[in-house]
Amino acid sequence: MSKSYTYYPGCTxxxxxxxxxxxxxxxxxxxxxxxxxxxxxxxxxxxxGHIAEGRLPNAALSARNLALAxxxxxxxVVTACAACFIHTHDANEQIREDEGFKADLNExxxxxxxxxxxxxxxxxxxxxxxxxxxxDAIKAQVTNPLTGLKVAGWTGCQTxxxxxxxxRGGMFDDFDDPKFMRDFIEACGAEAxxxxxNTSCCGGSVAVISPQKSLQLMKTILxxxxxxxxxxxxxxxxLCQQNLEMYQDLINKEFGTDFQIxxxxxxQLMAVAFGLNPLTDAALNQQMIPATKLVEMGTK
Amino acid sequence: MTAHLPETKRxxxxxxxxxxxxxxxxxxxxxxxxxxxxxxxxxxxxEQMDYGPRRLFMMIRAGMKxxxxxxxxxxxxxxxxxxxxRCPRGVPVTHILDSLSVVAVRExxxxxxxxxxxxxxxxxxxxxxKFGLTDERLVTALYYFSGGIGEGIRKGMANQKIALRxxxxxRMHVGMPRKIKRRGELKKILAKAVEIExxxxxxxxxxxxx
Numbered sequence: 001m002s003k004s005y006t007y008y009p010g011c012t013x014x015x016x017x018x019x020x021x022x023x024x025x026x027x028x029x030x031x032x033x034x035x036x037x038x039x040x041x042x043x044x045x046x047x048x049g050h051i052a053e054g055r056l057p058n059a060a061l062s063a064r065n066l067a068l069a070x071x072x073x074x075x076x077v078v079t080a081c082a083a084c085f086i087h088t089h090d091a092n093e094q095i096r097e098d099e100g101f102k103a104d105l106n107e108x109x110x111x112x113x114x115x116x117x118x119x120x121x122x123x124x125x126x127x128x129x130x131x132x133x134x135x136d137a138i139k140a141q142v143t144n145p146l147t148g149l150k151v152a153g154w155t156g157c158q159t160x161x162x163x164x165x166x167x168r169g170g171m172f173d174d175f176d177d178p179k180f181m182r183d184f185i186e187a188c189g190a191e192a193x194x195x196x197x198n199t200s201c202c203g204g205s206v207a208v209i210s211p212q213k214s215l216q217l218m219k220t221i222l223x224x225x226x227x228x229x230x231x232x233x234x235x236x237x238x239l240c241q242q243n244l245e246m247y248q249d250l251i252n253k254e255f256g257t258d259f260q261i262x263x264x265x266x267x268q269l270m271a272v273a274f275g276l277n278p279l280t281d282a283a284l285n286q287q288m289i290p291a292t293k294l295v296e297m298g299t300k
Numbered sequence: 301m302t303a304h305l306p307e308t309k310r311x312x313x314x315x316x317x318x319x320x321x322x323x324x325x326x327x328x329x330x331x332x333x334x335x336x337x338x339x340x341x342x343x344x345x346x347e348q349m350d351y352g353p354r355r356l357f358m359m360i361r362a363g364m365k366x367x368x369x370x371x372x373x374x375x376x377x378x379x380x381x382x383x384x385x386r387c388p389r390g391v392p393v394t395h396i397l398d399s400l401s402v403v404a405v406r407e408x409x410x411x412x413x414x415x416x417x418x419x420x421x422x423x424x425x426x427x428x429x430k431f432g433l434t435d436e437r438l439v440t441a442l443y444y445f446s447g448g449i450g451e452g453i454r455k456g457m458a459n460q461k462i463a464l465r466x467x468x469x470x471r472m473h474v475g476m477p478r479k480i481k482r483r484g485e486l487k488k489i490l491a492k493a494v495e496i497e498x499x500x501x502x503x504x505x506x507x508x509x510x
Contacts, residue, residue, distance in 0.1 A: 011434040014478060016471045040481045042432040047379045051401050051418055052425030053494050054501075055325060060493035061428065064486060086381075104500070108493040112485035157380035162394070165385070175385040201344045201380035209420045209443070213376070217344050246462045286469045 003132060006074045006120075007035035008065060010084035010238075011043050017081070017238035019283035023267035024080055024125065026281040030141045030274055031133045033125075035078065038069045044087040047205045056104055062091035063105040067116040080125040080267075082158035082237040089122040089163055124159060126236050126266070127170040130180050138187045143275040145189025146297055151269065152195045152230035153181030154221065156202065156240040175199070184266045185234060188273035193228040197221045202243040211247060218244055219251050222259045231293045232262040234269055241265060245288050262291035272298040304505030305407050308365045315508070316365040323504050325399040326392035333357045339383035339393050349373045353383055353393050374401040375415040406501070419446040429490055432480030437463070437472055 013021035028035050042061055043049075049058040065088060069077045079085045095102045096118040106115050129138065160178045163169030173180050177198060185192040200221050203214025221244060225233050235241050245263040252259055264287065271282035278298025279285040304323075306315040320327040333354075340352025350371045351359065359368050374397050383393040404412035412418055423442035427435045440459075445452030466472035480486065 011436075014433075015436055015473050016466065018471055040432075042480050042486055043428045043434050045428065046424065046434070048417060048421035048424050049428065050398055051405055051421035053490075054402050054406070054497040055399065056497040056500070057490050057493040060489050061486075064489055104496045105493070107496060108489045111488040111492045112482075114485075114489075157378075157382060161381035162385045162392075175381075199382070201378050201382070203344070204378040204380065205420070206345065206376065206378045206417070208440075209416050213345060213348060214378070246466070249461070286471055288465050288469055288471075 002029070002032045002034050004034040004036060004074060005076055005078040005128065006069045006072045007037050008041055008044075008069065008077055008079040008084055008088065009037060010079060010081040012081060012238040012242075016242050017265075019286040020080055020238055020241070020265045020267060022283040022286075023265060023271045023281065026276050027141075027267055027270045027274060031129065031137060033078075033128065033133065036072065036074075038065055038072065038077070040068065041065050044081075044084045046083050046087065049087075056101075056108070058087075059091040059094065059101070060105060060108045062088045063095070063109055063116055064112070064114065066092060066095075066120055066122075067109055067114040070116055070120055075121060076128075077120050077122045078125050078128055079122070080236070080238075082124075082156065083239060085122065085124045086158050086161075086163070089169070092118060092120060092122045093168060121168065123170060124236075126159060126180055127164070127172040130172045130183075131170060135183045135187050138184065138270065141270075142187065142189055142273045144273055144298065146269065146273050146294070147189050149190040149293060149297060150193050150229055150231045151185045151190045152225040152228055152233045153185050153192050153198065153266075154195060154200075154225075154233050154235045154240065154244075155181050155198050156235055156237040157199055158204070159236050160199065181234065181236065181266060185269065188269045190269065190273075193230050195224060195228065195230075197224050202240050204239055204243075207243045207247065208239075211250065214243075215247065215251050215254055218247055219255055219257070222248070222251065222257070222261055225261050226259065230261070232264050232291050234264050234266050236266055248289065260289055262287055262289045262294070264291050264294065269294070304501045304508065305365065305369075305403065306508045308363065311364065313363040313365060316363045316368075317361050319508060320360050320400075322507075324396060324403065326395040327399070329389075329391045330357055330360060330396065332389040333361075333391050334389055336388065338386050338388065339391075342382040342386050344380060344382070345376045345378055349376045353397065357391070357396075368400070369404045369407065369409050370411045372411070372415070373397070374404060375412075375417045377401075416447075419443055422446070427477075429487065430483075431477050432483055432486050433478055435473065435477045437474075438477060
């Protein structure tokens with residue numbers, strides 16, 4: 001049975017992490033998730049929005065999205081982006097907890113004839129997949145088990161922080177050593193290698209703004225993936241995927257290494273494991289570092 | 301921008317500590333800090349900061365306004381929230397650093413104004429306000445050139461290969477910027493929010509004086 005969710009794709013779904021969006025859209029019907037986009041949604045403000053004009057204008061971005069989401073009539077807003085999740089969820093919780101903040105935001109929303117009361121629940125799609133769908137239901141869809149593929153499950157930081165272990169965050173996993181990526185990988189029939197850097201940070205927006213500061217952080221993650229002989233690293237986070245993939249050349253130049261480790265999304269693993277087209281459905285044709293072994297598993 | 305931090309007369313001035321406690325989001329929780337250092341020990345970029353969060357929090361409590369506001373700690377936070385979730389006293393470390401960065405910019409500290417993160421944030425906000433969306437390509441270009449033409453060309457050249465590969469994989473948009481439909485609506489909401497933010501700031505400033 002399919003369940004309908006209000007869905008917030010976020011800016012990167014249209015550009016740098018289009019392959020997350022495409023593969024998620026491909027697997028969603030198989031997992032009984034009907035994703036309905038918020039009409040005319042806007043940017044969430046990311047990790048830096050507050051610096052430009054302050055906390056309230058930044059939260060106003062989320063407030064507009066939430067007001068538009070509320071109009072759809074469903075209880076949950078689901079997003080697949082770690083940054084969208086954290087900032088929308090955070091704004092939503094502050095609206096619920098702080099009457100003054102809520103009143104201020106509603107005064108701003110009123111300029112466009114909108115209002116928001118804080119009644120929605122903002123959820124990460126991985127939490128939905130763990131709790132509403134269930135790992136068994138994911139496993140049940142696997143027609144092409146990824147036997148022999150060694151995957152380093154890299155959760156990154158923001159997907160599970162700071163909300164994963166809170167009641168409103170769904171209590172779906174641990175914030176220091178979450179296991180859902182391992183469960184997803186194993187459900188697909190692949191081998192989840194031990195990965196101590198499970199929640200290590202790639203540098204996030206600092207990696208985009210000042211790459212030199214965070215190359216060492218990414219190198220540590222790649223070092224372990226290589227040591228564990230992983231065929232690829234899999235992550236739920238758009239920025240993690242982008243940073244770890246696009247900076248490998250720079251890291252190689254800086255440290256004299258020779259990393260060429262594919263970085264994919266869990267949703268791409270699932271798409272291939274569900275027997276969907278590895279290039280178009282799993283969108284593996286959009287990798288900068290080709291995930292050759294995974295593609296071959298899909299086309300055999 | 302409304303100036304609203306209290307004037308401090310001494311190097312260690314507790315009016316600053318009280319102000320942070322009352323006006324910085326999460327600042328009231330700083331009184332809970334027991335200086336255990338889990339935050340600094342958990343920080344991925346702690347080694348690159350002037351001071352780790354533990355020390356910065358002690359400096360706030362000691363009333364060292366300028367040292368706190370000028371520190372690069374707030375600009376090196378990667379927002380991984382590891383310190384925040386691990387803090388045994390429930391201090392929302394990341395939220396506090398986020399709010400301090402806003403204060404440092406609004407107070408006009410040169411270190412804050414020139415921080416790469418601030419320049420990136422301004423470029424980002426321009427896109428968010430104008431289009432309702434992040435145009436990664438324009439934001440990046442604007443940010444690169446925010447430090448002058450020379451820096452723009454240097455940073456642009458350094459990342460040219462990455463950009464071309466992204467475009468090749470259809471992961472960087474080319475052509476006219478994508479926009480939301482009701483941009484006028486968003487613009488009005490944001491303008492009002494800025495007005496309210498300034499109003500609240502002014503009120504906080506008055507409170508300090510009284």
